[in-house]
Amino acid sequence: MQLDVATLAQNATHENLLLRTVFSLVHSVRETDIVGWYKQRSALGVIFAELGKADTLSVLSALQTKMLGTLRSALRAEEVERINIAFCCYPEDDKAQETRQTIGVNGR
Numbered sequence: 001m002q003l004d005v006a007t008l009a010q011n012a013t014h015e016n017l018l019l020r021t022v023f024s025l026v027h028s029v030r031e032t033d034i035v036g037w038y039k040q041r042s043a044l045g046v047i048f049a050e051l052g053k054a055d056t057l058s059v060l061s062a063l064q065t066k067m068l069g070t071l072r073s074a075l076r077a078e079e080v081e082r083i084n085i086a087f088c089c090y091p092e093d094d095k096a097q098e099t100r101q102t103i104g105v106n107g108r
Contacts, residue, residue, distance in 0.1 A: 002045050
């Protein structure tokens with residue numbers, strides 16, 4: 001998952017929003033998942049390890065619901081709407097589907 005949070009980090013008054021966003025994500029993922037900066041202070045990345053054998057779109061939809069709920073519990077609705085979120089799933093083996101599955105969300 002990639003979150004474009006550049007609009008939250010436009011000035012010093014938005015630092016608190018950025019910190020709340022990072023804090024909520026770090027505390028909502030499993031120990032095996034990885035949260036970090038994709039682009040320093042403008043795009044966060046989350047790698048969800050071991051998604052299981054479920055249908056890719058079902059997994060991405062469930063992650064979208066969970067992550068949007070997490071963000072909505074930490075931020076106001078208008079703040080969440082300023083975050084662009086993309087969910088991508090990459091196969092683990094060569095025999096799996098080669099296309100990249102993406103769901104784009106604009107915080108809504």
